[in-house]
Amino acid sequence: MTAHAAPSLAAVRAQLAPTGTLRAGLNFSNFLLTARDAAGTPSGVAVDLARELGRRLEVPVSLVGYEAPGPLADAAQAGAWDIAFLGAEPARAEQIVFSAAYVEIEATYLVPAGSAIRCVEEVDRPGLRISISGKSAYDLYLTRALKHAQLVRIAGVDASYEQFVTGKFDALAGLRPRLIKDVEKLPGARILPGRFTAIQQAIGTPRGRGDAGADYLRAFVEDVKARGLVAKAIADHHVVGLTVAPPAH
Secondary structure (H helix, E strand, O other), X not given: OOOOOOOOHHHHHHHHOOOOOEEEEEEOOOOOOOEEOOOXXXXXXXXXXXXXXXXXXXXXXXXXXXXXXXXXXXXXXXXOXXXXXXXXXXOOOOOEEEOOOOEEEEEEEEEOOOOOOOOHHHHOOOOOEEEEXXXXXXXXXXXXXXXXXXXXXXXXXXXXXXXXXHXXXXXXXXXXXXXXXXXXXXXXXXXXXXXXXXXEEEEEEEOOOOHHHHHHHHHXXXXXXXXXXXXXXXXXXXXXXXXXOOOOO
């Protein structure tokens, strides 16, 4: 946007919904933000926000689902979606322009029964193996942050849990709300206190479409946070483990 005049809604629509329909990419592995009923109909916080954006742009919304965040992020180059709900990671920012976060999700580790590990910092040691869902936002973070421990990637959150159990790994990396469910299945296992990061869940649009759409998306996210619409969506869907992100600076 320029200092002189905001772009028209038509200009924003041309960038965010060039086909006349707002195609919203969803990551169905993030059960905090997306869900499907028995008939496969999507719902959740991300769906509510996509529909609110479509309402403001005065265009219909088409939901484009993916089973994992990696394929969702990779599809930006193919133009398969116009906006997407996923973690804002630097590795993804090469292809995607992100808003500020609308929610945050704590990420930490689960360790098996009998583990001597007591805190997050003790996980990054030579010889320790961490099971992790490949290409997740927390995988991208730990890839940058860890110096000594080995990340063993596998496709999907469920698979990372099974790998952790069957492979007798030292730790399972994941989102705290999911680990709370996993720990109930493993007698003696523990979730480590604290966090190694808080995943910044944002809305992105493919890079290269122009500034009008990206600027509108940023303003939209700040507005729905400030008006309480994000908090309402979290409450409406009875989600535990999501925190409304603070205003962008």
